[in-house]
Amino acid sequence: MGILFENVTDLDLHETLLCGQCFRWKEQPDGGFRGVVRGRAVGVRTQGGRLILDGAQESDRGMWFDYFDLGLDYGAVKRQLSAIHPTLAEAARFAPGIRILRQEPFEALITFIISQNNHIKRIEGIVDRLCEHFGEPICGGEASPSREQFAFPTAGRLAALSPDDLMPIRAGFRHRYLIDAAQKIADGTVDLESLRTLPYDEARGELMKITGVGVKVADCVLLYGLHRLDGFPLDVWMKRAMAVLFDGLSPSVFGQYAGIAQQYIFHYSRMHPELFDN
């Protein structure tokens, strides 16, 4: 069981899955990755221009095509972005295989609430514990040599909990934010799917109805969960990068693919922390 995509370009799994946009893919000793998307546990690897999904069902081909954003020509995007600023061109050359995944909106919401004032390493640990404690165990799919795999928890399941029930995941002051988010999704106060087409500022405003969601987390949810590529999350790394590497330039110059530019710059900055020693 598996799915094969041929002639895949501009995709490097290491760059795409470990650049800080997602938190559930685990690198394997053979260089592949194992992870869970929309309740499907798979292994993923590349061979030249081939993308191989071990344990995936043929009926999910479209879902995986969308997840890795294979319908967008990232070569063309890079040419367009690289013409805007030489440092952006360099950042894109540094990790030319980054793609913006189409993650589940609710998962993006929860994981980026967890991300606030936190390290990526610790975010991954909290998300793992969240799934192990409150996600449905997955049967079938990719054989799991080490450990059972779990779907990301549903909003309904989390909405029924109280903040103290989250103690085992050790997310600290974020527990009440997570429960508030789950409740507002479960009861329809915030409709994530409607945010795909809403004007950007209105979509952001909807997300900010949730306690614990400010401008930055909202921008991350819109970019990584709803594929709003015009979003440009400004975290501590990006603020430093714009100030130091782009001389205070406004992100608006990056246009409709600003979100992709952001990911090149974020990854480039994180891999070159010495640029900001002062």
Place this chain on the structure above:
DNA sequence: ACCCAGGAAATTC
């Protein structure tokens, strides 16, 4: 002991 982490809420000025 002290500092910071893909921020945002609560408090204070």
Place this chain on the structure above:
DNA sequence: GAATTTCATGGG
């Protein structure tokens, strides 16, 4: 209103 403090937790 704008600036500062606090919020759990863990690693350096």
